[in-house]
Amino acid sequence: MTRSPLMAALMVMPLVLLVVAGGVVPLGLLLSRAVLERExxxxxxxxxxxxxxxxxxxxxxxxxxxxxxxxxxxxxxxxxxxxxxxxxxxxxxxxxxxxxxxxxxxxxxxxxxxxxxxxxxxxxxxxxxxxxxxxxxxxxxxxxxxxxxxxxxxxxxxxxxxxxxxxxQGPHARAILARGVGGAALATLACLVIAWPLARWIAEAPPGRAAPRAALAALPLLAGEAARAAGWSVLTEGGTAVALAALALGLVPLMALPVALALRRAGPDLPRAAAALGVPPGMVLRRVRLPLARRGIAAGAALVFAQALGALAVPAVLLPGRPLASTVLAAAAGAGEWGEAGALAAWLLVPALVAAGLLLGPLLRPRRGVAA
Incomplete structure (x- = not known):
């Protein structure tokens, strides 16, 4: 016996309310401060x-x-x-x-x-x-x-x-936003390069070993941004490259796990068949493996880009003299400058939404001739 749609909706409603109360309402209040005049x-x-x-x-x-x-x-x-x-x-x-x-x-x-x-x-x-x-x-x-x-x-x-x-302050303000968006884009690209072999290692594992490998790949998420940033600052003297490396390595699981899931669902048959027919490895990667993993890449890129835009601890620890938009947002919120904080949050949210739409939009539409 199947549950009625009304019963299913009632069961999901507490989770929906929790998401709205915990995410949508605070974000909406912060964004409203960007346009309200209160002084x-x-x-x-x-x-x-x-x-x-x-x-x-x-x-x-x-x-x-x-x-x-x-x-x-x-x-x-x-x-x-x-x-x-x-x-x-x-x-x-x-x-x-x-x-x-x-x-x-x-x-x-x-x-x-x-x-x-x-x-x-x-x-x-x-x-x-x-x-x-x-x-x-x-x-x-x-x-x-x-x-x-x-x-x-x-x-x-x-x-x-x-x-x-x-x-x-025009050039300085735009430089802050550009560093935030550009750094997030570079971190996303670096994550894809680093996560690709890790995703294949998970996807090609035997059934009994895939889950442990995935859990091992997710370990960096347990450390937290502050711990990773502090550890990198001890090993190095900081700098832009170090900050991007720390950010990318910390977010690798968000890229590797979706890509691994997409590759595992696609199976190894097509890449093996292409290799057996004598197709060069580089062409197998470009023409077979990457198209098979495109849904995982899109999901991982959207997750990593959004998280990288909001990363606060890494630039605060490694680049104290060159603030990114996210660190300025945190400082403004801490000082009670809610108008400035709301405005920066709004402008950082725009590229995240655009990136998510460009990356995920085509994947949400079923392909012709394929059942949704």
Whole structure:
């Protein structure tokens, strides 16, 4: 007697909920922080609301100047909590427009000492408020959400006119992302080269020895990234090549086991027949063995690439002076910079999803003339 589809769904539901609660929800919350603005609007709520009604051309009207003066006065009156909120808002503005260093706290002090109207006092406090770019930065930072953090992760920023320009940290930010993605790709290729003989050793084993060989191949996964990185740092002085070697060797099981499973399912008949017909070994590899293992290679490459993108311990131990995107993400999360962390997580997730789609997509479609 077979179980009904409803019963099967109910049995699987706890596992689905566990996966969602443990993976999808935390990742979704982190990615949402990449676009949410949480620094300026809580500190300057009336100013943020007034600027959302501004069309962005020229300077805002006097009401915006007055609400800024009122918000700054409220922060000064709030004592220590207000000072902390002002510091967070000022740091956010400086991140978008470095020339605003000290403008917001200085304005808060000088506005209270000026005996003119509130709108005039803001201009007198700092001439930066006479520039449209200053108000554009304040408007963007005070919105509920913006593209500031995703753009900053790529080294870009918005101009007052709404265009894009390279930020001061642009080359450095893009170099971090390039090292992360390029290192993961090189580690994936190295894993395939190293794992191929290991996969054949497992696939060609007699029935009673295949499982022990597979278990032996999986031993590096039990050590953990930190232990492997620390061990490599003791044996060597580090460097890019050492970091990639440590990363590749640690992830070899994720490549070897899927490839071994694909080769074992395909069986040895076709390679042996090709060799018996006099086909050169190199052609047997290219035309027979690799096509037979393509599903395992695709699965292993997707697993290794995704894991290599998120490897934190290896670059942190071996390359402390040249951070990768993953280490910067970890540092940002540890410092509470959730916007930066979410943006880096989003940009690192994109190549992983693209790679998985390119590698696994064709394999999910049944071949013509072959039953799925």
């Amino acid at each position: 300026v609007a809580p500190a300057l709520p009336r100013t943020a609301g007034a600027l959302q009604r501004w069309d962005g051309t020229g300077l805002p009207d006097d009401a915006a100047f007055e609400t800024l003066a009122a918000d700054l006065a409220a922060l000064r009156a709030a004592g220590a909590p207000g000072t902390a909120a002002l510091a967070r808002a000022a740091a956010r503005l400086v991140a978008d427009l470095p020339v605003l260093e000290g403008v917001l706290p200085g304005t808060a002090e000088r506005v209270a000492e000026t005996r003119t109207g509130r709108a005039v006092s803001v201009l007198v406090a700092d001439p930066a408020w006479g520039e449209a770019e200053t108000w554009a930065a304040l408007r963007q930072a005070g919105a509920p959400a913006s593209a500031f953090h995703p753009l900053a992760a790529l080294g870009l920023r918005r101009t007052a006119a709404g265009g894009l320009e390279d930020s001061a």
